[in-house]
Amino acid sequence: MGGGPEVPSKDSDKKELVLCTLPWPEEGARKGIDGLKEEFKDFEVKYYHSEQGKKLDVPEDILARAKYFATLFWLPSSAKALPKTKLIQFFSAGTNHIAQHPIYTDSKIPLCSANGVHGPQIAEWVIMMDLVHSHNFPRLYDLQKEKKWAQKVGMGVSDRVGKRVGILGYGSIGRQVARVAKAMGMDVIAYTASPRKTPESKEDNGYIVPGTGDPNGEFPSAWYSGTAKEDVHEFLKQEIDLLVIAVPLTKTTTHFLSIPEFETLHKSNPRGTYVANIARGQVIDQPALVKALHDGLISGAALDVTDPEPLPADDPLWTAPNVLITPHVSGSTDVYAERAFEVLRENIRRERSGGKLVNEVDRGRGY
Missing domain, CATH: 3.40.50.720 (NAD(P)-binding Rossmann-like Domain)
Structure with missing residues (x-):
């Protein structure tokens, strides 16, 4: 797993947790992770490689601690698993793929897209x-x-x-x-x-x-x-x-x-x-x-x-x-993850300062 000390400590418990469940191996997202940790010294990052169609197990205590959550498609079954989460940053241009998910339909957690990176x-x-x-x-x-x-x-x-x-x-x-x-x-x-x-x-x-x-x-x-x-x-x-x-x-x-x-x-x-x-x-x-x-x-x-x-x-x-x-590949680029992490960082800055989030999804409009 990425970020944070290997052995839990009181110091790590005090850090704000950024949870990432993303489709790249951790090294493929290294620039984005490092940029996040460099800017926010009080953050711990937990990274899970999430592959579509494959089961992903994220410990309940990690979900419960997550203040910021970056993902492409993986979500826990309900918002109850994310009691401290201030925003979910999707690394996709849209969120129609999770529009029927309880976190979308029944929660008020702000959802943000990566619109702009493509x-x-x-x-x-x-x-x-x-x-x-x-x-x-x-x-x-x-x-x-x-x-x-x-x-x-x-x-x-x-x-x-x-x-x-x-x-x-x-x-x-x-x-x-x-x-x-x-x-x-x-x-x-x-x-x-x-x-x-x-x-x-x-x-x-x-x-x-x-x-x-x-x-x-x-x-x-x-x-x-x-x-x-x-x-x-x-x-x-x-x-x-x-x-x-x-x-x-x-x-x-x-x-x-x-x-x-x-x-x-x-x-x-x-x-x-x-x-x-x-x-x-x-x-x-x-x-x-x-x-x-x-x-x-x-x-x-x-x-x-x-x-x-x-x-x-x-x-x-x-x-x-x-x-x-072409098979839905026009959005691909070797700097995709890096750009999407930039959107995440900007949204964390705005959330912490009380500003308006970038690319926040209007659930009523569907985008």
Whole structure:
């Protein structure tokens, strides 16, 4: 186990306990653990390697002492096991995976997400997929493997300057997509559930990887908002070349995009909208997506999430035209744990000073 003395002592009992149940071996989280202990000298850290699908036993006395709890998916059966816990810091962007858990539904322990740590790597994935599609790289790569020189296949490139990216859900990920897209000469429009009509309302108050994102909400040339279908359709009517789906999964956003939405995109932009989904698979009506791809209502799709996951081998999505699928890996990076520990440290600072927590989940809204 990580942190703290091997033999319990009166001194260790006086220290505040940070409990970590995370999916990396302890050495993989070493920088984050060391940073935590360096900043907070009065802390003891207990680290447990938690692997999904495998049982994890955390002693009851450790749970009872934990003041701060960092986890990805593992939770004790109820909040009674965590009588001293001031906040639970999830190392995931969302908490929909534990939305039915008693700690979520029946307790008042503040829950915080790691929203913000994914922006750089997921934005790179989105732009990479859009360029792969617009430069016809999959076909060119197939030709390389076949040892065929067919220059004509690579001649129909559509570069990104002047094209429009519509970001459905202008959070930390969407803001970094906007930064990269603007650097490429693209126009950016944003969609949020609630109106953002003042400079203050357009600011990003979550965790931001330094030097990234759109902290002040300056990149979009236009903002759209509302949760009614007509509001969403007004956004989709704006001749979008790249549609980035980055909304959280809630009851409202389940099957947010279906045939009427794909038809709206096509009517507005007959040359074809490319759809990138890095949110959750259920945000799209998947059979409708397959039909839209076959019918040419959109130019293609890049999907890092599907419904369900893993995607069954016989699912028709695999063989739909112009689709690229990755197995929910766009958020991966070699500094993920380090960044997530930074969010934890910031929240501990704020909790101790009575400040507003970063990325606290609104249980009523679901994110």
